[in-house]
Amino acid sequence: MAIVKPKVDAVIVGLGWTGAIMAKELTDAGLTVVALERGPDRDTQPDFAYPRVVDELEGSIHRKFLQSLAKETITARHGIKDTAVPYRQMGSFKPGTGVGGAGTHWSGCHFRALREDFNLRSNLRQRYGAKFIPENMSIADFPLSYEDLEPHFDHFEHVCGTSGKAGVLNGVKIPGGNPFEGSRSREFPLPPNRDYLGAELFYKAARERGYNPYPIPASNASAPYVNPYGCQMGPCNFCGFCSDYGCLNYSKASPNVSILPVLRLRKAFELRAHAQVLKVNLDGASSRATGVTYLDAEGKETEQPADLVLLCAFSLFNVHLMLLSGIGKPYDPVAGSGSVGRNYSYQNLNRVTLFFDEKVQANGFIGIGGGGATFDDLNGNQLDNAKAGFIGGGVIWARQPGSGPIRGITTAPGVPNWGSAWKQGVKDAFRHSFYYEVQGACMSYRSNYLDLDPTYRDAFGRPLLRMTFDWDANEIRASQFLVGKALDLCKVLNPRALSGDAKKSGEHYNITRYQSTHTCGGAIMGADPKTSALNRYLQSWDVPNVFAPGANAFPQNNGYNPTGMVGALTYWAAKAIREQYLKSPGALVHA
Amino acid sequence: MSDDEAPSPSRRKLFKSLSLVPIAAVAIAGCARETDKPAGADRHAGDYHPAFFNAAEWAFIVAACERLIPPDDVGPSASQAGVPEFIDRHMQTPYASGDIWYMQGPFIEAAPQFGYQGRLPVRDILRVGIKGIDAHCAKQFAKTFAQLGTGDQESVLKSAEAGKLPLENISAKEFFSQLLNETRMGYFCDPKHGGNKHMAAWKMIGYPGMRADYANWVGVRDRPYPLAPVDLAGKRG
Numbered sequence: 093m094a095i096v097k098p099k100v101d102a103v104i105v106g107l108g109w110t111g112a113i114m115a116k117e118l119t120d121a122g123l124t125v126v127a128l129e130r131g132p133d134r135d136t137q138p139d140f141a142y143p144r145v146v147d148e149l150e151g152s153i154h155r156k157f158l159q160s161l162a163k164e165t166i167t168a169r170h171g172i173k174d175t176a177v178p179y180r181q182m183g184s185f186k187p188g189t190g191v192g193g194a195g196t197h198w199s200g201c202h203f204r205a206l207r208e209d210f211n212l213r214s215n216l217r218q219r220y221g222a223k224f225i226p227e228n229m230s231i232a233d234f235p236l237s238y239e240d241l242e243p244h245f246d247h248f249e250h251v252c253g254t255s256g257k258a259g260v261l262n263g264v265k266i267p268g269g270n271p272f273e274g275s276r277s278r279e280f281p282l283p284p285n286r287d288y289l290g291a292e293l294f295y296k297a298a299r300e301r302g303y304n305p306y307p308i309p310a311s312n313a314s315a316p317y318v319n320p321y322g323c324q325m326g327p328c329n330f331c332g333f334c335s336d337y338g339c340l341n342y343s344k345a346s347p348n349v350s351i352l353p354v355l356r357l358r359k360a361f362e363l364r365a366h367a368q369v370l371k372v373n374l375d376g377a378s379s380r381a382t383g384v385t386y387l388d389a390e391g392k393e394t395e396q397p398a399d400l401v402l403l404c405a406f407s408l409f410n411v412h413l414m415l416l417s418g419i420g421k422p423y424d425p426v427a428g429s430g431s432v433g434r435n436y437s438y439q440n441l442n443r444v445t446l447f448f449d450e451k452v453q454a455n456g457f458i459g460i461g462g463g464g465a466t467f468d469d470l471n472g473n474q475l476d477n478a479k480a481g482f483i484g485g486g487v488i489w490a491r492q493p494g495s496g497p498i499r500g501i502t503t504a505p506g507v508p509n510w511g512s513a514w515k516q517g518v519k520d521a522f523r524h525s526f527y528y529e530v531q532g533a534c535m536s537y538r539s540n541y542l543d544l545d546p547t548y549r550d551a552f553g554r555p556l557l558r559m560t561f562d563w564d565a566n567e568i569r570a571s572q573f574l575v576g577k578a579l580d581l582c583k584v585l586n587p588r589a590l591s592g593d594a595k596k597s598g599e600h601y602n603i604t605r606y607q608s609t610h611t612c613g614g615a616i617m618g619a620d621p622k623t624s625a626l627n628r629y630l631q632s633w634d635v636p637n638v639f640a641p642g643a644n645a646f647p648q649n650n651g652y653n654p655t656g657m658v659g660a661l662t663y664w665a666a667k668a669i670r671e672q673y674l675k676s677p678g679a680l681v682h683a
Numbered sequence: 684m685s686d687d688e689a690p691s692p693s694r695r696k697l698f699k700s701l702s703l704v705p706i707a708a709v710a711i712a713g714c715a716r717e718t719d720k721p722a723g724a725d726r727h728a729g730d731y732h733p734a735f736f737n738a739a740e741w742a743f744i745v746a747a748c749e750r751l752i753p754p755d756d757v758g759p760s761a762s763q764a765g766v767p768e769f770i771d772r773h774m775q776t777p778y779a780s781g782d783i784w785y786m787q788g789p790f791i792e793a794a795p796q797f798g799y800q801g802r803l804p805v806r807d808i809l810r811v812g813i814k815g816i817d818a819h820c821a822k823q824f825a826k827t828f829a830q831l832g833t834g835d836q837e838s839v840l841k842s843a844e845a846g847k848l849p850l851e852n853i854s855a856k857e858f859f860s861q862l863l864n865e866t867r868m869g870y871f872c873d874p875k876h877g878g879n880k881h882m883a884a885w886k887m888i889g890y891p892g893m894r895a896d897y898a899n900w901v902g903v904r905d906r907p908y909p910l911a912p913v914d915l916a917g918k919r920g
Contacts, residue, residue, distance in 0.1 A: 143915045146895045149872045154778045161785040168797060177793040177800050180785040286901045331895035340895065455908055457890055458897040497871035497890055509844070510751040510863060511837075515758055515887070522888040523907070548787065602796040 094393040103398035108193020110641040111404030112347035117666035128367035131190030140338030148498035159189040163551040170562040183604040187406040192348040200312040200462030203652035206472040207238040207274040232647035235628035238274040248659035252345035253317035255282040256309035272468040285463040290526035294490035297584035303467040310462030311345035332494025334461025372417035407644035411614035412557040433542040439608035440532030446587035459494020482569040484533030486651035504589040530574040536648040542614040571595040612646040627681040629668040735774040742829035758887030769869030769878030779806040812858030815850030882920030885912040
């Protein structure tokens, strides 16, 4: 028989960014909160302490800080008639585990969505007519505006000590920032980081091509900083171990550095690590959650009753838990019915690498996850989609999170994979090359979705989440267009060699190659309960004491990294819980 | 420039601003210590006695790695860098027994975009693949792979890479890809894992290793980064 714990006001599943934000906000509101984290507890000291943390073999091959697929993974297939097979080895995306979640091993790129990203469908209809949007494309407006989220974007940036330069401040354009961004109510908490060579040259090339480059907003501190919670950050030292690694230096914002130091001291907050949540328990009518069932560190089945259940796992696993628990109706792509699993989208990432001779000191080992430069001239309303021939824009950027030889050295075209010529090739490339990337939006489609796999099970006996996803011709055209622009940009710099990886017509999604951890959708927010799992406050339409903040809520993905948006949405949802829900528990939106 | 000149001032400044004593102490101790050589750092590949591979497998690994990363003027060869030792040790880690891979069946064939779908973890992919290649060589040359001349060894590896060797129980392409990955890891890993002896592969490409502090070199454009590598044990290369 299951152990039953004393009831709490709120139980949080997963202690990454969204879980930490919710725990902070709800304990601020006087609630008792238990956070259940499937992985271990982690903190800068001892888990990310130098020198042990910078072992490339442990970090990037053994994936010490990431989720073990042996316990939980997904299955994948390209089309609805295919048989899905498991994601057996980590490749395309890298969910985290442990306290801090993916918020420990992220890079730090911290964007706000553009104003026009919020009303994508109606904006396209207005610009090009209703027929411009293909029938199979299921994109939707977010059920809230940039202005609704602005205070929360701003607050999250100040929690993270984001380094950057405003382009539009209180409606006034100011030089040095992104002239196309939504208006900010405050300047960034810290000035931009210094530029490595690749970023410096990016400004030169972008300006020469007539673009408007600006510093990528980076939650990698450019100076000492104390956030509104009193948590301290130190300036980034460009150590080169951002992506895949926890920060050794208190420089990269993370739940561990930016929020948990406060939470850990609170009596109303309890963290239980190694607590694997199996499902959300519902009452007989499936209209109310009564708590969650989890396996404790010893594997004992334990029930945690709670008035509020906050699904704060990685986006894919929020959807998984909703499907396993019977929260909302599963999406059926043939009938077009149901809401949970709908609108899975991804990120259209492509890379171009520039190779120079030995006089050019690119030093890719010098790294800062979020630092660098980008421009928005091919994103949002700046891009004429009718002329470009696809929907959804993207950014081209210089980023250098830090390279090491175990993480791989990209060699110039024509260099073989082994032998003396390979040795010469890696020697020539390692210090004297850098890359720019295209990060394109990814639209949502009727046939790209998530459901439960009929065959494969996780280590706890539950069906795996099944991902049905392939590239649509729209994203392939976007890739070719944007990579073309990136290659053209690179020519300004006259490299000795240049390589690019635009997607080829008909190319299928390859899950073995790392592209991006920006898996989005599946439990999206919307205005209509028939086509969305969550309302505008990230509250389940079907079980109103369940909220599911995360990138799962995005109806489609834009050209930016999701974390800024995810954090802002979570603060927005927390505010609604505090100011509306707690006064009168129940549905916050009546459809 | 001596090792102590460049990174230290920025570190000191940094830690002063942070006032985080524990990590600072660890970092400085880790960087400055020159004693505590990792065990086996000075051994040659020939002195190492494999604990995972049997004699035939070991002969294959030593020979194949030496073709993938041969001796030349560019940098150390695989055996000079201790790659076979690394692989033998690496095969004994949880990673190589499939610790972080999803290993449950059914195991069905799928397009290459879905990755390796067989039931072998890395250590067995290598073992089964070695056996398969040696069997192929016995049939074609009446020799083991290790007994072949370097030219024949190269053509066998090229056929494996291209997926043109029909091996029993394993895709030659999958085997080759894992072997090449392991070889590169052994070449470039921190010496504590058994490969990259004397940090020679890092020196070849100009990687400063585990210094992890470049605050004072971000803006330097006119000269190469001057410092030799350090490893996790704090040893300088």
